[in-house]
Amino acid sequence: METIMILLIGVLISVATYFVLSRNVTRIILGTALLSHAVHLLILTIGEVKKGEAPLLGNQTADGPYTDALPQALILTAIVISFAVTAFVLVLAFRTYKTNGTDDMEQLRGDEHE
Amino acid sequence: MNNLVAMPLVLPVLVAVVLIFFRHSPIVQRVLVVMTMFALIAISSVLLRDVHEAGIQRLDFGGWEAPFGILFVADPLAVLLVLVANIVTLCCIVYGFRSFTLAYEKMFVYPLMLLMLAGVNGSFLTGDIFNLFVCFEVMLLASYALITLGSQTIQLRESLKYVLINIVASWLFLVAIAFLYGTLGTLNMAHIAERAQQVGADPLITTVALLLLVVFALKGGLLLFFWLPGSYSVPPVPIAAMFGALLTKVGVYAILRTFTLMFTTHAAVTHTLIGMMAMLTIVLGCIGALAYRDLRQIAAFNVLIGVGFVLLAVGANNETAYAGAVIYTMHDMIAKALLFLIVGTMIYVTNHTAYTDMSGLIRPYPIFGWLFFIVMLALVGVPPLSGFPGKILIGEGLIASGNYVMLAVGFASSVVVLYALLRVFLQSIFGETIIPKEEKVRLPKTMLGVMAVLGALSIALGAGAELMMPYVLDAANVLANPSIYIEAILQREG
Numbered sequence: 045m046e047t048i049m050i051l052l053i054g055v056l057i058s059v060a061t062y063f064v065l066s067r068n069v070t071r072i073i074l075g076t077a078l079l080s081h082a083v084h085l086l087i088l089t090i091g092e093v094k095k096g097e098a099p100l101l102g103n104q105t106a107d108g109p110y111t112d113a114l115p116q117a118l119i120l121t122a123i124v125i126s127f128a129v130t131a132f133v134l135v136l137a138f139r140t141y142k143t144n145g146t147d148d149m150e151q152l153r154g155d156e157h158e
Numbered sequence: 159m160n161n162l163v164a165m166p167l168v169l170p171v172l173v174a175v176v177l178i179f180f181r182h183s184p185i186v187q188r189v190l191v192v193m194t195m196f197a198l199i200a201i202s203s204v205l206l207r208d209v210h211e212a213g214i215q216r217l218d219f220g221g222w223e224a225p226f227g228i229l230f231v232a233d234p235l236a237v238l239l240v241l242v243a244n245i246v247t248l249c250c251i252v253y254g255f256r257s258f259t260l261a262y263e264k265m266f267v268y269p270l271m272l273l274m275l276a277g278v279n280g281s282f283l284t285g286d287i288f289n290l291f292v293c294f295e296v297m298l299l300a301s302y303a304l305i306t307l308g309s310q311t312i313q314l315r316e317s318l319k320y321v322l323i324n325i326v327a328s329w330l331f332l333v334a335i336a337f338l339y340g341t342l343g344t345l346n347m348a349h350i351a352e353r354a355q356q357v358g359a360d361p362l363i364t365t366v367a368l369l370l371l372v373v374f375a376l377k378g379g380l381l382l383f384f385w386l387p388g389s390y391s392v393p394p395v396p397i398a399a400m401f402g403a404l405l406t407k408v409g410v411y412a413i414l415r416t417f418t419l420m421f422t423t424h425a426a427v428t429h430t431l432i433g434m435m436a437m438l439t440i441v442l443g444c445i446g447a448l449a450y451r452d453l454r455q456i457a458a459f460n461v462l463i464g465v466g467f468v469l470l471a472v473g474a475n476n477e478t479a480y481a482g483a484v485i486y487t488m489h490d491m492i493a494k495a496l497l498f499l500i501v502g503t504m505i506y507v508t509n510h511t512a513y514t515d516m517s518g519l520i521r522p523y524p525i526f527g528w529l530f531f532i533v534m535l536a537l538v539g540v541p542p543l544s545g546f547p548g549k550i551l552i553g554e555g556l557i558a559s560g561n562y563v564m565l566a567v568g569f570a571s572s573v574v575v576l577y578a579l580l581r582v583f584l585q586s587i588f589g590e591t592i593i594p595k596e597e598k599v600r601l602p603k604t605m606l607g608v609m610a611v612l613g614a615l616s617i618a619l620g621a622g623a624e625l626m627m628p629y630v631l632d633a634a635n636v637l638a639n640p641s642i643y644i645e646a647i648l649q650r651e652g
Contacts, residue, residue: 064326069318076325083332090340115339118288122332125295129328132302133321139306140314152315154388 049089056082069137069147073130080126084119091115160208163217163230165201166240166279167293169194174269174276184263188255191268195248198275202241209237210629214636214646216285224285224647225349231285233643234633235484239282239411242488245615246403246495247275249608253499254396256602257506262394265307271400274300281408285647287338288345290412291331294377298324301405305393313392320389327376334369341366348647351420351640359424367421367428374416378409379465381435386462387446391454395502398454402461403495407487410468414483417472418637419644425475433473437567439466444574451512453501456578460497460537463571464490470564471552479555481634485626486548489536489619493544496533496612500526503609504586507599513582518591522598525606527587529613534579536616538572544619 056078063075096111141147173194180186208215215232218224251271258267277297284290302324305317339345341362342353354363372382379386390401413432421428443462450456468490471483503526508516520527532543539545549572556565593599619626636642 072322076322076329079326079329080332083329083336086333087336087339090336114345118335118339121288121292125292125328128299129295129302129321129325132299133318133325136302136306136314136318136321139309140318143309143311143314152318154312154315 067149160215163232170272170276174272177269198244225346228286230283236282250396250400253608256604316388316392323385331373348644364424374412379406387458390458399495399498402498403491419640436466436469440571447578457501474555474559477638480637482551484633489544513586516586517589521591532613538576544616547623
């Protein structure tokens with residue numbers, strides 16, 4: 045299971061890297077969104093995807109092994125943050141496009157005298 | 159357990175929410191924000207006294223004890239930085255009363271500044287590395303909003319780059335946390351430190367440490383600062399001052415905390431690398447400060463020189479150098495805020511950004527001119543001012559550890575800073591005045607007052623260094639002996 049997950053993470057990161065390196069702002073944002081998906085899967089995988097009991101307090105019937113609950117809490121927090129940041133950066137990209145008249149990073153460099 | 163420890167994070171967040179409801183009455187917003195800031199300064203002063211008298215203070219949220227729960231830790235370094243951060247923010251906000259237009263005040267500029275401060279304070283105080291990530295994000299989201307506020311063409315262009323760089327840096331931070339959790343199985347900083355010591359110089363842990371170094375170097379402008387000069391020169395003056403004073407210092411704090419507490423076992427690799435990066439940052443910062451005529455760029459490159467100089471202490475890696483790093487970071491926050499405010503005011507009264515287009519500002523604005531003189535001497539490190547004790551302590555530490563090249567580069571940078579600012583001083587403050595009497599822009603007393611207060615603080619921190627020294631030495635003691643921190647959190651007898 046872990047091997048498949050790692051391969052999936054690798055594919056996601058390569059696709060994301062390809063997107064981030066392009067000139068179009070929308071593609072870059074898509075790339076960063078994919079990057080965050082990849083790292084969420086990485087956190088899930090690194091805590092070992094094993095099928096243990098639910099780690100509930102007072103659950104005396106099961107005597108382990110328990111599934112590690114912490115990665116899921118971390119991922120939940122990270123998802124919320126990446127959602128907020130992605131929403132913000134999409135609005136920012138739209139405003140930049142409207143005021144600067146371009147969504148090409150090459151033209152957004154700012155230094156005309158190079 | 160001390161509930162005051164969470165207040166520097168909780169109070170600004172609560173007040174920021176309340177302020178949103180007073181959107182259309184700037185006066186109420188101003189009164190509330192100033193009251194909050196004074197309360198925060200009082201709280202951090204009380205905390206500083208508590209920490210000095212009773213040792214490291216902690217607050218376990220929800221009663222979950224370390225290493226299982228998230229906790230806030232008030233150690234001397236964190237509290238000192240929180241105190242200075244609050245004072246600097248108060249100054250920037252009061253300066254903003256005169257400098258922000260009504261449109262800014264209605265677009266939530268004060269709540270956003272408070273939220274950014276909350277993130278900064280949280281980053282200083284937290285004792286859990288994932289919580290550090292969350293506090294970073296709180297700070298960064300507020301800073302994204304602040305840097306874009308105003309929506310000018312150049313502002314949007316630069317902030318898009320700033321936001322994208324920081325998204326990638328935050329992503330790397332998460333990757334590092336994932337590997338750290340996979341290797342050591344914990345996220346509590348003290349617990350990480352304990353387990354890392356048990357494992358010893360493990361290559362995997364060193365790799366994770368270097369990954370974290372890249373993250374913090376991106377945030378703090380250590381060598382990976384290519385995004386900094388562009389984005390720090392676009393927002394309005396008080397916001398740029400807050401950025402210059404606080405944001406990079408959070409990265410510096412994170413490096414100090416991570417590499418003195420958690421990753422100490424492979425110092426030959428990590429600490430030497432940080433020292434090298436600091437040296438390169440100083441050299442490149444000096445070149446930048448000399449190359450530009452735009453005052454905002456000169457100020458931004460001065461931020462980098464400050465960051466590099468503080469982190470030379472990690473290269474030296476001894477208690478004297480850390481004491482110097484603590485007091486120099488405090489000085490740098492005050493002096494950089496003052497420098498950004500002064501530079502912004504110069505641009506405000508002359509309507510030019512290049513110093514070569516200004517001349518003779520001391521005639522119409524005498525106090526202002528001498529304030530520039532003070533900040534210049536403070537940044538260079540002339541004795542009665544605040545830069546001096548930090549420079550001499552870091553210098554002593556570097557000599558004690560035998561890093562003579564770093565010492566030479568560090569002190570040579572003082573000369574370059576002196577040259578870079580002195581030519582601005584001679585050209586634009588001295589010289590024949592170009593502003594005729596009838597066209598003189600009135601400099602509001604509030605702005606001048608704020609800058610005078612910051613200048614006075616700089617003098618006080620330098621002249622009264624003896625009074626601050628007990629607290630600074632406390633902080634350096636914890637930095638040099640991580641076992642104090644670990645025992646205070648995990649409550650095991652060493």
